[in-house]
Amino acid sequence: MPTATAREAIERLSRVVPDFPTPGITFRDLTPVFADGAALHAVTDALVAPFAGGFDVIAGVEARGFVLAASAAYATGHGVVMIRKPGKLPRAVLTEDYDLEYGSTTLEVHPDELERGARVLLIDDVLATGGTLAASCSLIERSGWVVAGISVVLELSELAGTTRLPGRRVHSLVTL
Ligand SMILES: O=P(O)(O)OC[C@H]1O[C@H](OP(=O)(O)OP(=O)(O)O)[C@H](O)[C@@H]1O
């Protein structure tokens, strides 16, 4: 499905929620995009299309990134690596603390999930300050894997998240 269809669906279905989760944050809610089958299909295809043939596995960031990563993995016949919030993964983990637009937290990964050198396409819903994706890239590289690219549905350009991702190939379906 063409990227223009995905963009139209994102613009039509996404919602703006003022002061969520904390006062002063303008929250961009993509749950209606996830809930619409045609939109999820178009968005999934548009996220992976620029990276076709260039990755071995897809990584998703808990929680919203999991929806997109699993959809993209099924569509392309790849597996999923889960980058999780703290205390959820059962075996030995690598850990990164980070800040995001409305707080601070930690992400973790099982570093033995893939072979060294595996090419990982990293998918998430929103690129805001870039803290989440920078921490995720660090976990991927500390695990011995390669970041093949980063694909997001929505980039909030006023927060300049790409400056936290120097040298990365970042694909955003919609940039606000
Ligand atoms: O670019 P940043 O400033 O780091 O923000 C982007 C992140 O914020 C949201 O995740 P959140 O941690 O709110 O988790 P959720 O998916 O569980 O809602 C979003 O899904 C991104 O992962």
Ligand SMILES: Nc1ncnc2[nH]cnc12
């Ligand atoms: N403004 C925002 N809307 C939705 N998700 C976000 N993650 C970080 N900032 C966000």
